[in-house]
Amino acid sequence: MNKIYTLNKISSKGIKLFGENYLVQDSLEEADAILVRSAKMHDMELPVHVKAIARAGAGVNNIPVESCAEKGIVVFNTPGANANAVKEIVIAGLLLSSRKIVEGINWAGTLTENVAKEVEAGKSAFIGPEILGKKLGVIGLGAIGVMVANAAQALGMDVIGYDPYISVDAAWGISRHIHHALSLEEILTEADYITIHVPLTPTTKNMFNDEAFAKMKKGVRILNFSRDTLVDNEAILRAIQEGIVEKYVTDFPVDGLIGHPNILIIPHLGASTPESEENCAVMAVKQVKDYLENGNIVNSVNFPQCEMSWNAAFRLTIIHKNIPAMIGKITNIIAEEGINISDMLNKSKGEWAYTMIDTDTKVTDQNVQNILDIDDIINVRVLSK
Ligand SMILES: NC(=O)c1ccc[n+]([C@@H]2O[C@H](COP(=O)([O-])OP(=O)(O)OC[C@H]3O[C@@H](n4cnc5c(N)ncnc54)[C@H](O)[C@@H]3O)[C@@H](O)[C@H]2O)c1
């Protein structure tokens, strides 16, 4: 029986897929895997029985990805599963950043008498420009950025996108009408609206700082549905004060920004649709099951993509450092016992590697121990059909 610890509420449509051989619990006790959304895991002790963590979502900055790799814990995410939900809220954010809809609604809600007359007399305080023909800069052209760029272009915006690491899949998905910016500078200096769709990493943290704001057009509107600390909050407050930023729409409420007239704060609702919660849960559960039952790794952020059809009786899965002579050492140990390897796959990602070895004869416990004793082997699992 595999045990799954759900750290956040995960859609039942995904949980149901675990089936009979799984116990889904709200404790870490003997858990084989953890399902998580935004809960912060950096201070969590992860016991040796945890083999996998699946983030039902895109961003993995709440998970200690590198220390998990060192412990042999495979971290998965669900690329693209919530992208449409975020695209839709970004389009709403674009309009809210431009037209004073929220401000107008709030004002109308305060009126008590002669409402129709008061509205007509006072509504001129809530004029805001149309987005048609305005320039939108999209930073990060991944699952979400591409969808946002295409949708904004379809609404009549002039869209420029910047992503020096764009994937082939994303490049195929982007409309030919989107202008390809060759530098971040081009977006910062030319755009009337800027939307950020990059992951939070040590290099992207505070990418919107004083220096970046100093390059922007006066009156620019900034949308951040990616992560709070991509934007330096002190710097954006200064940029608002100086009249550079007209409006900041963010999905990340943090101290110091609440109640500011030029800032619209949404309580992290980007992925909060039934469709996206289901998509993420289904994808996360399928990936965890495939890893626990078959050893296949699909959509991991710390280990390589590694999938192999399984026709033999047994499968060894080995997590190790990506260093020379590892395969030879492992296969020698198996050969010493006269066991034939019927299929094998080895893949690496950065300093980590993963090897799958299928055999018709069961490798002995001593064999497994001998493999574990090789330097830089992190863990070994023996799976059977
Ligand atoms: N508000 C929400 O609820 C919500 C939901 C989903 C995702 N997110 C956030 O949005 C981010 C993006 O999600 P996604 O699904 O599009 O991810 P993705 O991995 O598909 O796309 C990210 C893109 O950013 C690009 N990139 C990385 N560094 C860059 C840089 N310095 N400059 C320009 N481009 C850069 C990558 O090449 C990639 O194409 C996530 O990491 C997450 O933090 C938020």
Ligand SMILES: O=C(O)CC[C@@H](O)C(=O)O
């Ligand atoms: O789970 C959520 O509600 C938010 C997910 C989002 O931030 C993500 O990175 O996918």
